[in-house]
Amino acid sequence: MATRVALIGAGGHGLSHRRTLQRLSDAGTVEVAGLCDRQPVDPHPDAPLPGVPFYRDHRELLAGERPEIVIVCTPPHTHLAIALDVLAVGADLLLEKPPVMSSFEHDRLAEAVAGSGRLCQVGFQALGSAALAELCAAAPAGPIGVSGAWWRPDSYYDRAPWAGRRAVDGRPVLDGALVNPFAHALMQALVLADEGGPGFRPVRMELERYRTRPIETDDTTFLRLTGNDGRRVTVGVTLASAVFIAGEIRVGDAVLEYPTDRLRLSGQAGFQRVPGRTGLLENLIEHRRDPRTPLLAPLARTGLFTAVAEAIVRAPAPSVIGDGWLAPHPDGGGRVVTGIDEIVREVAETDRLPSETRVPWAGEVHRTVVEPRPASGAVSTGVETARRTSR
Ligand SMILES: NC(=O)c1ccc[n+]([C@@H]2O[C@H](COP(=O)([O-])OP(=O)(O)OC[C@H]3O[C@@H](n4cnc5c(N)ncnc54)[C@H](O)[C@@H]3O)[C@@H](O)[C@H]2O)c1
Numbered sequence: 416m417a418t419r420v421a422l423i424g425a426g427g428h429g430l431s432h433r434r435t436l437q438r439l440s441d442a443g444t445v446e447v448a449g450l451c452d453r454q455p456v457d458p459h460p461d462a463p464l465p466g467v468p469f470y471r472d473h474r475e476l477l478a479g480e481r482p483e484i485v486i487v488c489t490p491p492h493t494h495l496a497i498a499l500d501v502l503a504v505g506a507d508l509l510l511e512k513p514p515v516m517s518s519f520e521h522d523r524l525a526e527a528v529a530g531s532g533r534l535c536q537v538g539f540q541a542l543g544s545a546a547l548a549e550l551c552a553a554a555p556a557g558p559i560g561v562s563g564a565w566w567r568p569d570s571y572y573d574r575a576p577w578a579g580r581r582a583v584d585g586r587p588v589l590d591g592a593l594v595n596p597f598a599h600a601l602m603q604a605l606v607l608a609d610e611g612g613p614g615f616r617p618v619r620m621e622l623e624r625y626r627t628r629p630i631e632t633d634d635t636t637f638l639r640l641t642g643n644d645g646r647r648v649t650v651g652v653t654l655a656s657a658v659f660i661a662g663e664i665r666v667g668d669a670v671l672e673y674p675t676d677r678l679r680l681s682g683q684a685g686f687q688r689v690p691g692r693t694g695l696l697e698n699l700i701e702h703r704r705d706p707r708t709p710l711l712a713p714l715a716r717t718g719l720f721t722a723v724a725e726a727i728v729r730a731p732a733p734s735v736i737g738d739g740w741l742a743p744h745p746d747g748g749g750r751v752v753t754g755i756d757e758i759v760r761e762v763a764e765t766d767r768l769p770s771e772t773r774v775p776w777a778g779e780v781h782r783t784v785v786e787p788r789p790a791s792g793a794v795s796t797g798v799e800t801a802r803r804t805s806r
């Protein structure tokens with residue numbers, strides 16, 4: 416029987432969920448119960464979803480349509496309140512990443528999930544990657560290094576009221592190169608660190624945040640986490656590069672190019688693509704049908720991500736990279752940091768932050784502790800699963 420699924424936040428990135436809903440509706444897996452957005456949303460040729468009711472207020476949708484699963488794809492700072500409303504009507508959640516703004520909110524949501532007996536899957540779709548699973552299974556040893564170099568023009572920060580901001584309407588917002596566009600890289604790196612051994616408990620976090628444009632958050636982020644066993648996760652990512660690095664996660668001498676699922680395991684000469692991504696909605700539907708199928712991205716698996724992301728956005732404001740180190744992007748639309756692609760790679764490969772090398776624009780390191788919530792370790796057997804009741 417088809418599962419009744421609704422989508423709250425149908426514009427913006429919600430289009431990708433509308434496409435999935437159209438595909439699963441065509442396949443008979445899903446009945447689309449309704450769409451909701453504060454703004455009018457035009458049907459897309461790839462996802463016309465004919466005859467589906469549209470609501471401006473999510474509470475009216477929940478009361479009127481009684482969906483079994485609700486996808487929440489609204490701006491991050493609105494997630495918690497909407498997610499609590501969804502659980503209160505007894506529906507399961509597919510909540511976009513970043514799921515919540517703080518560890519406090521994580522606990523609040525985890526309690527509500529457990530209390531309702533419902534499920535919460537978080538929109539870290541890269542956790543459905545077969546390449547990641549293969550890398551985890553190989554259990555590579557050694558430090559973890561993450562690098563990525565993308566280009567986002569200045570207009571990227573005009574696309575939504577929360578883009579590049581620290582707060583909106585008095586609510587903190589999670590935005591910044593690592594906590595949003597590169598969130599999948601951070602999430603995968605933390606899974607590799609945490610689930611490949613006895614568990615990763617960061618005892619120290621060292622951070623350098625920079626910006627190249629007039630935004631409140633960073634567009635270039637460097638991070639080093641040191642675990643209680645001395646293991647390190649070191650990250651360099653930027654949205655201000657003329658040279659593209661898709662995104663690489665190194666563990667010892669194994670490398671995963673995470674957006675393309677290309678993998679090079681220890682001892683292999685070159686990269687091989689490992690095809691296969693399990694969709695998070697499909698996985699949630701399958702888990703509801705047969706709980707032996709593990710949830711790929713349960714809320715419990717994301718506690719460490721939220722703790723690290725919160726520590727990043729609460730850190731002192733990013734330092735400005737001066738005009739002398741910037742150059743116009745060849746396509747226009749803003750400026751890039753000269754040589755930043757080499758710098759992010761070097762940081763990931765050497766464990767050394769820009770201020771510890773000869774990067775001329777480097778500022779100071781911000782040192783702090785992270786207070787992670789206990790991660791599930793296991794993918795599927797959190798409280799969410801154990802206390803789920805049948806409908
Ligand atoms: N998984 C991914 O790879 C991925 C990619 C992009 C964005 N995201 C996440 O998706 C979410 C949405 O991002 P976005 O860029 O589309 O944001 P956005 O600001 O464009 O908002 C999405 C939609 O939500 C609507 N909306 C806002 N408040 C609402 C409310 N209270 N009720 C109903 N609708 C509301 C807006 O009108 C808009 O159409 C964020 O959490 C973002 O981090 C995830």
